[in-house]
Amino acid sequence: MLNRTCLKGFNSSTSITSAGFEFTKLTSTRAAFTKVALAVSLATSGPLSAATISVSGACTLKNAIISANQNSPIGGCSAGSGADTIFLPSGTLTYSNAEPGVDISGGSALPVVDSQITIQGSNSSLARSASLTTPDFRLLTVGSAGNLTINDVEIVNGMAPSGGGILCTQATLTVSNSNLQRNSSSIQxxxxxxxxxxxxxxxxxxxxxxxxxxxxxxxxxTSSVSLSNSDISANQAETGGGVAVEYCVTTISDVQINDNSASNAGALALIDSVSSYISDSEFTGNQADESGGAVGVSFGVVTIKQTTMSGNEAGFDGGAISTQDADLTLSNSQLSENSVMTGGGGGIYSLSNITHIDSSSVTFNSASTGGGVDGRNSTLTLSNSTLNSNDASSGGAIYSGYSELSLSDNNVANNHALVAGGAVYVANNGHATRLSNNLINLNSTDGYGGGMVVAASSDVVMTRDRIMSNAADQAGGLLIVSNSSVTLRDASVQSNSAINSSGGVSIDGSELTIERSTISENSSNVAAGISATNGSAMKLLNSTVSLNTAGFSIGGIQLSNSNASLVHATVFQNSGGSDASGIYWGGASSSVSLLNSIIALNGVSDCNVPADTGLQGNWFSDSSCSGDADGDPLLAPLANNGGPTETHALVATSGAIDLALTSFCKVPIGKVDQRGYQRDGACDSGAYEFGASDITYYVIPLPSGDTVVIPL
Incomplete structure (x- = not known):
């Protein structure tokens, strides 16, 4: 968790811990600092013309700065005039003592710059002496009304409470083509x-x-900060190993911020940021003992574009980025191989935040929760992004707790969770969770929910999502638990596998509504398609459950003390062991109602006990569900027959055509089939309406009584 304290002034310190960044609070007043800055800035104003001053002989850099400030010749230097340029010789100017009379949060080797000056180097260095007897002081100080530019200058070994190399207050400072190294400060x-x-x-x-x-x-x-085309590396701090800004407008572009370290915010700390914009930059190999391996944000608005963050580490949360009470937008960026030792969000940790991730890649990150992204008490939106090969204990790619979560048009693949939620773990306690057009594919867990776990009274609607080829010990595709509610609409749960039970979907003490969706080709030892237990309620509307395979028993749907209602459903060719492979239910409180549905050719039998078929319009291949056997319904193979999901088309000679209870063909559920195609007045049983498309099939009868259906 990010800990936060406001930074005030540039002076002595006391250690505190507060809700937010955890670091040293700077307690002296800015007023005293400002008075000193103003006092040293009351120099005479010069004319508008400019002068050039060369440092040589009696014209030292000290004298050159005084000449420029005062617009008068000092110690062999020509007089300054307006915006002056001071030329340095090549080599190193070494300082052993501070300038007398200058003490603004520490001493300064040179007089305060209080006018517009450019110091132009030529492979030039300004260095504080490395002798052990040298007192502490910085190299340059820019006072109020000062405007300093340094170009091709190295600033080395400065040491002061604030601004070890350069201090700027109420002024303008530009650093160009220069190198600042081995400087230090005790405060900021x-x-x-x-x-x-x-x-x-x-x-x-x-x-x-x-x-x-x-x-x-x-x-x-409280500054305007622009960093571009620069390198910030191997620096250290308690907060903001490379850079820390507070109450600032900050722009960072084409900057490499690498291998920095801190307790919080290994590379960059953004505190109470007015606005921060980061683009075309790189954050690599940064490290934070606590939060934000690369970037730590506490309050403010932050936009990150076309930026790479890789190989960053944090101890507690946010391997790349940790945010609190902020508004973060990340787009067209890459977060890869970032890690958290014991907390959440290998890529991003979002606490009480608004976080938008768009058109980005989040790959090979790791954490305890949310290997890629972890959102807590936040509004979390991910779109058009790839989350691949992330790893966590729970939520291999994404963990969302007590948050509003929106996922759209993402590819979530090859992620892994040790315990639960190979790709996504949702524990949002009633907060809205909406998914659309996502591919959740090839994820895995050693425990529960290879594709996704929905828990903690979460409310989830999934539209046109594909949960495919995920694997788990239990619930290979989707696990729904703890009084949660899930709607699958125009979705596919396909080719998932579980070692023990529930290859496709498992519901425990929760509600599931499946509309115009397909649960197919999933596998497990028991209950390969759908398993509902402990008072769960399931609706299967205009949907297909087919070709699921159980190694021991129950290929299609299993109910244990749970209820199911099937309307215009197709449960077809599921297989598994010696028990019924269409619908199997047990427990005193279990019940099944069927309307206008097809339950056919499922292993040993379609049902284990008769269902409530009083609403009629159903087709059963054997007598196990109703006492009557209708035989083969003549369905085509599972295929793309239009619409967002695969379906089994009725062939022209199928007995299920026009079999449905016609009064129900006019209500909203019955008006369209699984594909969204309009049903006619005398509609068909099952999920597919014959004649609503132009697909034609050729049926070949076999001597055994079976048929082969071939699309023409």
């Missing part, structure tokens, strides 16, 4: 600290091996 900004500044970093600048409490390389407060 190992290399740069910015308070109410306009901070720009660009032009192949790099920050490495800087250290601070907050913002290993850069810290910014």
């Amino acid at each position: 900004g190992g290399a740069i600290a910015s308070d109410n500044c306009s901070l720009t970093v660009n032009g192949l600048s790099s920050f490495s091996n800087n250290v601070s409490n907050t913002g290993g390389a850069i810290f910014a407060l």
Whole structure:
């Protein structure tokens, strides 16, 4: 979990822990800081023309800055005039003592920059002496009304409470094509600290091996921050190993932020962010002991586009990104091989958040819950994305707890969970969960729900989703438990497998409505198609359960102290052992009602005991369901006959044509078949309406009495 405290000022500190980022709170007032900054900024204003000053001989960099600030010649330097450029010689200028009279949250090697100055280097370095006797001070300070640009300059070994290399307050700072390394601060900004500044970093600048409490390389407060075309690597902090910003407008583009470390937010901490925009960047190999291996967000609005985050690690949550009370949008990005040791969200952890993920790839991430994404008390939306080969204890790709979850047009494949929910685990306690047009494929778990688990009174509607080829010990495709409610509409649950029971769908103490959907070709030892237990209720409407295979018993539908209602359903050619393979129910409170349905050619028998068939319009191949045997209904093989799911078409000579109870053909459920095609007034039994499409079949009778149905 992200822990949060506001950062105020640039001064001494006290350690606290609060709800939010957990780090050092900076307690001194900004007012005192501002007074000092204003005092050092009251220099004479210069004319509009510019001057160039070369550092050489008696014209030291110190004198050059004073000349530029005061627009007067000092110590061999020409006078400044307006926006001045100071040219440095190549090589290193080393400083052993701080400038007298300058103490803004620490000393400074050079006078405060209080005018518009460009320091132009030529493979030039400004360094604090590495001698053990050298006091602490930074290299450069930009005061109020200052506007400093450094270009082709290296800032090395600075050390101050805030801004070990450079401190900017109420001013403008631009760092271009420069290198800031081995600087440190005890409070904020190992290399740069910015308070109410306009901070720009660009032009192949790099920050490495800087250290601070907050913002290993850069810290910014109430500033405008633009980072581009730069590298920030191998920095360290308690919060924000590379960069930390608070109350800022931040833009990061084409930046590599790699191999940084922190307790929270290994690479980048965004705290109370006004707005943050990250694009075309890379976060690799960052590490956080607690939250946010790469990025930690606490409050604010964050947009991330065309960015890669890979190989980042966190101890508790958010291997790549951890967010709290924020609005996060991630698009056209890749999260891969990120990990969490003991918590949630190998890729993203979202707490009390609004999180949108679109057109992105979330692959090979791992965590205890939500190997790819973990959302808690959040609104979580994923669309047009790939979630592949993620791993967790629960929710191999996605874990959603007490959240509103929307998944659309995603490919969720090859994920694994040790305990439950190979791809998705939903525990949303009544919060709306909506899925559409997703492929949930080839996921697995050692426990329950190879494709998906729905638990904790969740309300789930799945439309045009395909749950295919998933595997589990129990409930290979979908597990619904704990007073949850699921609607499958225009969906397919196909070719899933379970070692023990429920190859396709398992319902325990919950409700399932299946509309215009197909449950087919699933396999398990027991109850290969659908299993409903412990007071569950199931409706099978305009849907097909076929070709499911149980190794021991019950290929189609099993009910244990549960109820099922089948309307215009087709339960066909399920097989398994010596028990009924169409519908099998047991327990005093179990019941089955059938209307306008086909239950046929299911293993040893279609039903184990007679069902409630008082509503009529049904076709049974044997007498086990009603006492009457109608024989082979002449159905074509399972195929794409139009509509979103596969169906068994009725051939022209099928006895199920026009068999349905006609009064029910006019109600909403009976008006269309499984494909969504209009039924006529004298409609057919089962899920398919003959004549609503142009498909024709040729039926070949066999000597055994069976038939072969061939589509023409």
